[in-house]
Amino acid sequence: MKKYTRNQILENAKAENVRYVRLMFTDIIGTIKSVEIPVGQLERALDGKVMFDGSSIEGFVRIMEADMYLRPDLDTWLIHSWEESRYGKVARLICDVYTPDGLPSAADPRSNLKRMIKKMNDLGFSTLNIGFEPEFFLFKLDENGKITLKMTDQGGYFDLSPIDGASDCRRDIVLELEKIGFTVEASHHEVAPSQNEINFQFSNIIEACDKVQTFKLVVKNIARRHNLHATFMPKPIASINGSGMHTNCSLADMAGNNAFCDENDPMGLSLVARQWITGILTHSRNFCAITNPTVNSYKRLVPGYEAPCYVSWSEHNRSVMIRIPATRGKTTRTEIRSVDTTANPYLAIAVILAAGLDAIENNLPLIEPINENLFELTDEQRANLGVKNLPDNLKEAVDLLKEDNLIKEALGDHIFSKFIEYKNKEWDEFKKTVTEWEVNRYIHLM
Numbered sequence: 001m002k003k004y005t006r007n008q009i010l011e012n013a014k015a016e017n018v019r020y021v022r023l024m025f026t027d028i029i030g031t032i033k034s035v036e037i038p039v040g041q042l043e044r045a046l047d048g049k050v051m052f053d054g055s056s057i058e059g060f061v062r063i064m065e066a067d068m069y070l071r072p073d074l075d076t077w078l079i080h081s082w083e084e085s086r087y088g089k090v091a092r093l094i095c096d097v098y099t100p101d102g103l104p105s106a107a108d109p110r111s112n113l114k115r116m117i118k119k120m121n122d123l124g125f126s127t128l129n130i131g132f133e134p135e136f137f138l139f140k141l142d143e144n145g146k147i148t149l150k151m152t153d154q155g156g157y158f159d160l161s162p163i164d165g166a167s168d169c170r171r172d173i174v175l176e177l178e179k180i181g182f183t184v185e186a187s188h189h190e191v192a193p194s195q196n197e198i199n200f201q202f203s204n205i206i207e208a209c210d211k212v213q214t215f216k217l218v219v220k221n222i223a224r225r226h227n228l229h230a231t232f233m234p235k236p237i238a239s240i241n242g243s244g245m246h247t248n249c250s251l252a253d254m255a256g257n258n259a260f261c262d263e264n265d266p267m268g269l270s271l272v273a274r275q276w277i278t279g280i281l282t283h284s285r286n287f288c289a290i291t292n293p294t295v296n297s298y299k300r301l302v303p304g305y306e307a308p309c310y311v312s313w314s315e316h317n318r319s320v321m322i323r324i325p326a327t328r329g330k331t332t333r334t335e336i337r338s339v340d341t342t343a344n345p346y347l348a349i350a351v352i353l354a355a356g357l358d359a360i361e362n363n364l365p366l367i368e369p370i371n372e373n374l375f376e377l378t379d380e381q382r383a384n385l386g387v388k389n390l391p392d393n394l395k396e397a398v399d400l401l402k403e404d405n406l407i408k409e410a411l412g413d414h415i416f417s418k419f420i421e422y423k424n425k426e427w428d429e430f431k432k433t434v435t436e437w438e439v440n441r442y443i444h445l446m
Helices: 006-015 039-046 109-122 167-179 205-225 271-291 345-362 379-384 394-402 405-411 413-431 436-442
Strands: 018-026 032-038 050-053 067-072 078-084 089-098 125-141 147-151 184-189 195-200 228-231 245-253 334-336
Touching: 006 018, 006 039, 018 039, 018 067, 018 109, 032 039, 032 050, 032 205, 039 050, 039 067, 078 167, 078 205, 089 109, 109 125, 109 205, 109 345, 125 205, 125 345, 147 228, 167 184, 167 195, 167 205, 195 205, 205 228, 205 345, 245 271, 245 345, 271 334, 271 345, 271 394, 271 405, 271 413, 345 405, 394 413, 405 413
Parallel strands: 018 089
Antiparallel strands: 018 032, 050 067, 067 089, 078 089, 125 147, 125 195, 125 228, 125 245, 184 195, 245 334
């Protein structure tokens, strides 16, 4: 990430004819919000003097505590290459949210993650290197610009055009990402028809989360140019694979070395790596509501579609929740396969980090790897191996979230309570909905 000073941003805005600046932040649910200002207000914004009504944002504050301030992270200055008004260019700054007292807002996921980073530093680790692998579907828009479920193709994993019907769109997305500083490592058609994946270079904690939010914006905007709609919904179509966001992680020590690597270990994994895995598996059922936060998320976490359903880990086994990719040394890492792209990345990493650090700090008994194909075992056989299921639905996940004090501490009281309140409402709405499946199943029988 390029480093900017206040003066460099002002000079760059003038040189590039920037006319509008979006001050962006992410709410508790993971939605990107913004306050747009004319460039004449940029100096005020850089001084942290731009205010917004926090009571209008889901889960932020009560009406009597409405005033909130946006403090831009100068290193996130970015001119939107994909967006330009007839008057000039549009830029953005990602902000932390502060109270009028000058304190980080307890409702701000980005600021909350910084709190967890401090705990990581106190335990002797300099950073957590993260590589997200977001998958998404592209569907056609109709003649009126409305979203349909019409696919771009019937392609499969790594297929080429003309079987891959969205290669031009995906290529344009990659080019746009490169314009704004992403290092794209690979892009390809995924397993399901109309499904795609673009992978970009690992980053440190905050930058990685910022990038995945920026990635979503770029993907959706470029898809529109191609008369397509990009969705990060985990399971838009029942009978095909869903979309996840495999989350690759490795802790670095204070010297910057990969703390997961041990060349003398048969698997090349350090004790820290095994403890990290143990902590995540120990708390995985409890933080699943954060990493898989929608009703639809649990339609993906079912057997038969390559998504992980079981709390386990292995070196090569893709039926487990945590996989250890084959590369070792500096690139030794854990791949957490349960996370999906509806997750708020700042909250997801906060709970993953808290869980991993818990086992390191408290020396929890290590959980051993499972090398069998768990999809082929019976419930009884999995139980005999000590393998538990991830939650079956959002309601179960929220109930499990309530039980874990470590995860509550990682989120903070405000985010924890507001998230549960919002998700309970979501589940109640879902319970009242009559689905197409129910009509088709029962209308002729009853």
